[in-house]
Amino acid sequence: MAASPAHRARHRPVAAALRAHPYLALGAASLAGGVLSVAVLPLGIGSDAWAWLVWGRELLGGGLDPTNGPSWKPLPVVFTTPLALLGEAAPILWTVVARGGALLALIFAYRIGVRLSGRLAGAFAVLALVLTDLVDYAASADSEPLVTALCLWALERHLDGRRGHALALLALAALGRPETWLLLIPYAGFVWVREPRLRYAAGAVLVVPPALWLGPTWLATGDPFSAGERANRLTAASLATADVPALAVVAETVRLVALPVLGAALVAAGAAVAVALGGRGSRGAALTTAVGRRARTGFRSPVAHVGALILAVTATLWVAVVAGLTEVSFTGNERYLFPAVAAICVLGGVGAGVIVRAVAGGRGGARAVAATLVLLAIAAPFGVERARDVVGVRGEARDRARIIAGVEPAVARVGGRVGILACGGPAVTRPGTQGTLAWELGLPLSAVERSWPPDPRLDLRPPTVVFSRAERRFNLVARREILAPRLVPVPLGPRLEGWQVFVVGAGGEAARAAVARCRPPA
Template sequence: MALTPLSALAPSASRVLERLAPPPEAIDEPPKARPWKLLILACFALAGLSLLLPSVPTYDPWAWIIWGREIANGDLVTTTGPSWKPLPVIFTTPFSFAGDDGAPLLWLVVARAGGILAFAMAFRLAARLAGPVAGVIAASALFLADEFIRNFFRGNSEGILVALCLWAVERHLDGRRRDAFWLGIGAALLRPEVWPFIALYGLYLLVVERKLSTVLIVGGGGLGLLILWFLPEYLGSGDFLRAANRARQPNPDSAAFAKYPFLEVFNRSASVLSVPVYVGGTIAFVVAAFRRDGLYLAMAAIGTVLMVAVAAMTQAGFAGNLRYVALPAALVCVLAGAGWVWLVRAAHERAGRVVAIALAVVVAAGSAPFIIEDVRELDEAAWRIDQEAQLYGTVPEAIEAGGGREKLMSCGTVYTGAFQTQAVAWYMHLHEMESEIFAFPPGTTIAPSYSALSKDPRFPTIAKTRKWVIGSSCAR
């Protein structure tokens, strides 16, 4: 049997890739700006309704909420706690006037609205690339991504980050470059990995527009970025780089402590998305590389650079938490939606409707086990959200059971568990550093009932609730 020459295969492969790619005329059409105001309102409405579900912030958001109150009171202290993030505090400062119960809920509405908007933007961007089916695939893939919902539902900022970045891409494609720049500035107020991208985009604006107003916008945005990141940190801790130093004190289970931290980030991140999503993203990349399509290649390149940046920072001793890869994962989801749709379209054009439908069925059937597993993990995440909400949300009950803030403070320092310091500090109206974890009498303990601190004989129990044990050395 004679072998087919490679030269004969090349034209055939070329034709297949051409069929996979979107029609050129669809790309060349002048873009129309997408409506967004009603979308934002809808996202906030859904986020407000979500408060009917367990709704209590987690560790980092509690710090942002505390810092907002301290700024409002002119008494900012950032010497302890997580790394400083400017964007959340822009919201939590006015939210602090809503009181102990209102401020956390208001921030949760913002964080959850950002997460919901991320789904919407993943849909819109993928639908723009390859139609509504691609949008559904992209949004569904992001919905099922490990830890994504759990993170933004508890008030973390990754949902907002993904929403702002995908929206910035859309506004750029709509020709609204200044909008894209400001959305990028918002994202850069959340993660330092975004800084190089917004700096490059600012230079691009200066070259393209060549206007004084553009110089003022880019210069003002860059200056504001530096001020908001570093000045409050200096005023609160006396150290411009306190956030960076804190980020290099990761938890014991961090990838930073692996033998090869750089590789460990990729190893752990592999489970964020399922195999069908990676395959779809690869298809899109291959087609884009063949067509030399700048948009798709740029999205793939940005996702890759972000992953490498997170891995490199982890190698340098930073935490490398899994939630830091949410943005590159979202870009893969968008590309995956386009990739699978292009493949089915190519099958339809090359072999007819029956083959295309058969291919779609095979892909769906092959994806089903992964979807089932992802849904199971979502169910587990919901349980964990509920358990955490029951713990943090009942701190006021524990304080009341112990006799109130004044009585608990009268014995000395307040001690609690390592991950409960922020919630206790918020409800006790303390600075974060005043809620400590290394207990020494005299003092009071407000400890989870499962913790060793709740059984410390130096702090005899004075009250109990369903989730907490309150002890005091003054009870002797």
């Protein structure tokens, strides 16, 4: 049925506002997608996100304890602090924001690909990015996809000539990953020189991000670099443990993007360089000029190659910085590489577009279709394997969601926060659940002891209430694998929702006395 004139009149202002502010429409669409994702992808929030939620709640209450958990990161806390006003809804709402950021990254990957080399390039860029760890990070409510979206948005605004917008977006991205500073600092210098009216803004973005990275931890702990010290703590997955960490970072980057995408990205970068050099008309450059003319047909506009060069330089610098830091004992987590991986994926999409347009002479037709099919055939073996990994993310998120859902009834079983604190301080032995329990109990992260491999034993000040994975041979596992020999575990009740809760004491009588104080509900 056709809409009535009155209905159309009511919605006309909204449609006009969205047309006048297209980025508002993109943001709204991304958040709507984030809401939809909660219904499709289980709420498997990762350990870092729980820490950001706890810190946001603490800041709202006028305090902050960043001495435990992951290293301090300002960008997500900018969101989780106001979201804490909504209480128990905050985890879901942060998940909506984080997953909306992932969708926004896909949107800008497509837009930049289309801008540089046509719709095919945009489609290839999106496909390449989806087949990375993007879905996994989105499922865990990590912030790297949001950082990536801000960086790609900044590139689009720069290409539009809106340098002030690009500067602000890079400054926001710099709150999520310190590697972004290698883009922000030179770009602020560029804006300072080229846009005198923006000099105050250029100066501000060199002060505000470092202040938000260092200031809160300085005020809370007296050490502005405490977050960096935690970022240097090696784990089994750290690339810094490799024989040659810098080479391990490069190899990991290649693995994350897949060889066909990297090959297409190199084609795009080479074509962009050829166009740039071919336009100079330097002496003895007849061949370069000819190659440049041919390469130019792969781009949509005479200046589109500039965007490809920016992507190539950004990805190269980012990987080089992470490799260098990892070589000097920075942990080298693969998440640190994700914005560079995304830039390579977009560049790979552009490379695919350049190849097809160059083969087809800048036009469509049978040759363009044939070139597209050849590219798909080359990428298919890699794509199928990656697609299996992406599909498997849902199962992993479902497992995390089940663990998270079990925390509340497990806490209630032992009398809630009051009952647990009456027994002793809480502890967890399940990886990634420290923040979950801290959020549920309304405690800082430092108030929840944690222990898991590679150092699984708890060295507690008994009595302590320990939340552990439910095991059939619980006491044996608890004694031999979790607790120091002097500690004795006493279960507080039956296994519940995959959790086993017990209290430990320095001897059987002390543990039983602590259990008596708990008095969990029947």
